[in-house]
Every structure is written in C-alpha cells, then in structure tokens.
Amino acid sequence: MQQGWVLVSLELEFPQMKEKAPDPVPSNPAFQITLYEGKHFTGWKLEVFGGCDNFQDRGFMNRVNSIRVESGAWVCFEHPDFRGQQFILEHGDYPDFFRWNGHNDHMSSCRPVGMVSGPFTLGGLPAEVTGVGWSGLVRHGDK
Structure with a gap:
C-alpha cells in the first residue's frame, strides 16, 4: 500500500500529485477517509491515509460536501494546520455537511484520532x- 494520500477525479488517479511531501502524520492502513467536493459522494475526491494538514497543498480545495470514513476515527478541522472548528467522524457515510453538524462546506485539514x-x-x-x-x-x- 502506498503511503500518504491520493487525489482522484471520477476514479482517475493523478500520479504527479503523489510526488509531493509526505503527510505530517504517518500513514497507517488502519485509517482511511475519503473527502468529496460534491454532495452524495460526487465530484473531485481526496483519499487520506494519515494526517493532512492542508487539503490545498494536495490539490484539493477546502470545499467538502460529503465524506466517507473507510476506517478509524477522524478529527477534521475547518482551517489548515489542524485549527478552527473540529468535527469528530467515525466509520460511515456522511452524504452532506449537515450529517457531521457542519454549518457550511469549509474543511481544510484532518487527522486520525489516536486511541489510548x-x-x-x-x-x-x-x-x-x-x-x-x-x-x-x-x-x-x-x-
């Protein structure tokens, strides 16, 4: 399994995007979240396997309208560098931002929740x- 993140559009991968710096939080196959630009899992998507401190650095804008948490628990943030309003997401599908109690579609960073x-x-x-x-x-x- 490759480390880090993958930016895809309608199931098309962009290998040049994989050459950027690794995530600040190590990749872990036990954690995976997919962020979608459109509601109901449509449009551009960003797959994250570890922490991502700024979606725009990965070529993904800060507009997130649906989320699929494949594995693990995640904390997502309104602003880059893990700042601003936080959203705790567990395994499951979130077809629009109202499902994670967001007031708008702004989201710019996320990381897996560490367990003790x-x-x-x-x-x-x-x-x-x-x-x-x-x-x-x-x-x-x-x-």
Whole structure:
C-alpha cells in the first residue's frame, strides 16, 4: 500500500500529485477517509491515509460536501494546520455537511484520532464502577 494520500477525479488517479511531501502524520492502513467536493459522494475526491494538514497543498480545495470514513476515527478541522472548528467522524457515510453538524462546506485539514488503552479511572474509582462514559476519564499514571 502506498503511503500518504491520493487525489482522484471520477476514479482517475493523478500520479504527479503523489510526488509531493509526505503527510505530517504517518500513514497507517488502519485509517482511511475519503473527502468529496460534491454532495452524495460526487465530484473531485481526496483519499487520506494519515494526517493532512492542508487539503490545498494536495490539490484539493477546502470545499467538502460529503465524506466517507473507510476506517478509524477522524478529527477534521475547518482551517489548515489542524485549527478552527473540529468535527469528530467515525466509520460511515456522511452524504452532506449537515450529517457531521457542519454549518457550511469549509474543511481544510484532518487527522486520525489516536486511541489510548486503559485501565481508566474517574476521581479514583474505576470507570466501570461509576458507569461513566469516556468523557472525563483519566488513564492510570496520568496526572
């Protein structure tokens, strides 16, 4: 599997686009997201396999109207360099920006969400005792 990203239009690949600098976040086959210019997965698309700090550097404008999360969980940002309003996306199809609670089609960067494995506590009690979800949990050993 090739590292990084691929910009395609209507299933046509542009090899010259693959020669740009690698993503700032290493590529990982466990993470894949496809961003589409048009609603309902139409128009130009950008496939990302790791972090992408600026879609325009990859030849893709910052207009995203639909998203398909192939694998992993992702955080997408309104502005380049992982800044601005954030959108958390899990595996699935998002046919228009209303589906990820966007107010418009502006999106300029994204990266996979890193996962941390347990055991976790909340206020000194194990999470399973409190019945609390992930919010506010602290990993053992973290202060």
